[in-house]
Amino acid sequence: MIDSNSILLFVTDATKSASFYSQLLGQDPVDASPTFAMFILPSGLALGLWGKAGVEPAPAAMGGGCDVGFRVATTEMVDELHAEWQGKGATVLLPPTNLDFGRSFVAADPDGHRLRVYNVAEG
Known part of the structure; x- marks a missing residue:
């Protein structure tokens, strides 16, 4: 199990x-x-x-093909983490934006893996 x-x-x-x-x-x-x-x-x-x-077997693809999601409790936390991560050198691919599910931003790590911070809108 x-x-x-x-x-x-x-x-x-x-x-x-x-x-x-x-x-x-x-x-x-x-x-x-x-x-x-x-x-x-x-x-x-x-x-x-x-x-x-x-890695065995060798990976066929590298970063950028999906998002690793980090859900936060409030929309303000999305904006705060955006500023914090940008200050720490993360490459921002999408600044804080209101999307159909809630507020989100996307950053990338050095290998291009997409890191999505988001808050799900109520209602």
């Missing part, structure tokens, strides 16, 4: 990516090596960063 869930992102440089995510998330990885790092997000989801050179 499955006892936990994780998302594994294939990255060019696991150490560099771990540093980026440490700064962005305000936490250190729970496990780190030159080829892999693992973060446990507040929701309990594990976010792994795996150096693509060691």
Whole structure:
């Protein structure tokens, strides 16, 4: 039986990516090596960063094909995290915008993985 869930992102440089995510998330990885790092997000989801050179079978695609979502409690938090992440060097692909489901912005990590921060609108 499955006892936990994780998302594994294939990255060019696991150490560099771990540093980026440490700064962005305000936490250190729970496990780190030159080829892999693992973060446990507040929701309990594990976010792994795996150096693509060691992945078997080799990945067919890299970042940008989907979003890793970070749901926040308020629309104000979307705007606050946007300013914070932009100040920490994240590349913003979409500034805070009201969409049909709520308020959201999209940033990218060094490998082009899309990070969507969002708040779901009431009603």
